[in-house]
Amino acid sequence: MKMRNRRYSHITKTERLEIAVLKRKGYSLREIARVLKRSPGTLSEEIKRNSTNGSYEPTKAHHKAYVKRKYSKYQGMKIVENNQLRAYVEERLKEDWSPEEIAGRLKKVDQEIKYASRGAIYKFVSSVYGRLFEKHLRYHGKKRKPAGSQKVARLPDRIFIDQRPKIVEKKGRFGDWEGDFIVSGKNGRGALLVLHERKSRYLLIRKLINVTAKGVYQFIWEMTGGYIVNTLTLDNDIVFRKHQQLSQLLRAQVYFCRPYHS
Numbered sequence: 001m002k003m004r005n006r007r008y009s010h011i012t013k014t015e016r017l018e019i020a021v022l023k024r025k026g027y028s029l030r031e032i033a034r035v036l037k038r039s040p041g042t043l044s045e046e047i048k049r050n051s052t053n054g055s056y057e058p059t060k061a062h063h064k065a066y067v068k069r070k071y072s073k074y075q076g077m078k079i080v081e082n083n084q085l086r087a088y089v090e091e092r093l094k095e096d097w098s099p100e101e102i103a104g105r106l107k108k109v110d111q112e113i114k115y116a117s118r119g120a121i122y123k124f125v126s127s128v129y130g131r132l133f134e135k136h137l138r139y140h141g142k143k144r145k146p147a148g149s150q151k152v153a154r155l156p157d158r159i160f161i162d163q164r165p166k167i168v169e170k171k172g173r174f175g176d177w178e179g180d181f182i183v184s185g186k187n188g189r190g191a192l193l194v195l196h197e198r199k200s201r202y203l204l205i206r207k208l209i210n211v212t213a214k215g216v217y218q219f220i221w222e223m224t225g226g227y228i229v230n231t232l233t234l235d236n237d238i239v240f241r242k243h244q245q246l247s248q249l250l251r252a253q254v255y256f257c258r259p260y261h262s
Contacts, residue, residue, distance in 0.1 A: 093137075125137065
């Protein structure tokens with residue numbers, strides 16, 4: 001029997017009762033799917049997600065599904081209802097941060113702001129409140145790759161540390177800088193931006209409260225004002241995604257260490 005194509009709708013309480021009855025009568029998953037005119041995959045996911053202790057009880061299954069939908073809806077409103085969190089998320093979306101990167105930064109550095117998961121941020125963007133920010137998402141509405149697939153390069157067009165001029169390795173001149181963040185491990189609030197000149201071992205340190213690409217680039221430019229900058233070598237932090245802009249600002253080549261070899 002060929003199943004009709006139709007728009008997806010949530011499984012109803014009546015359908016859950018039918019699933020339970022037919023399962024007890026020994027119907028296979030495909031047979032139940034034909035009776036309810038649902039796909040076997042939909043029913044398999046329903047039984048898997050809403051069973052309790054390995055048993056599919058229709059009343060409990062319906063309650064679990066209701067709670068999940070209600071919580072999912074709240075996740076999208078979580079950002080809308082918090083002005084500070086909304087402003088933080090919107091600012092970084094404008095800078096082309098992904099929801100994964102925003103959620104990661106919230107968790108590690110900006111704990112004074114209420115946390116939002118990547119799922120909550122995606123729901124905000126897909127809602128009427130965040131629809132204007134869809135154009136900033138890297139995937140532009142396309143399906144995200146499943147777990148285990150190759151990751152998209154976060155920092156395109158990087159030039160790695162092993163391509164630096166040999167004079168940098170030999171510390172043969174002043175003006176070759178290296179930069180990194182020191183994040184507070186105690187409470188995760190704030191970070192230190194540290195710039196180190198290789199030949200003289202001279203240090204420049206700036207405390208940052210909120211780490212953004214625009215702010216960090218401005219701080220680096222201010223910190224190195226009056227000093228010779230021939231090269232700058234950085235770690236692979238997401239704020240350096242637009243590193244070409246930083247290179248133009250400093251009028252110096254920016255290099256990156258190999259991932260996980262800071």
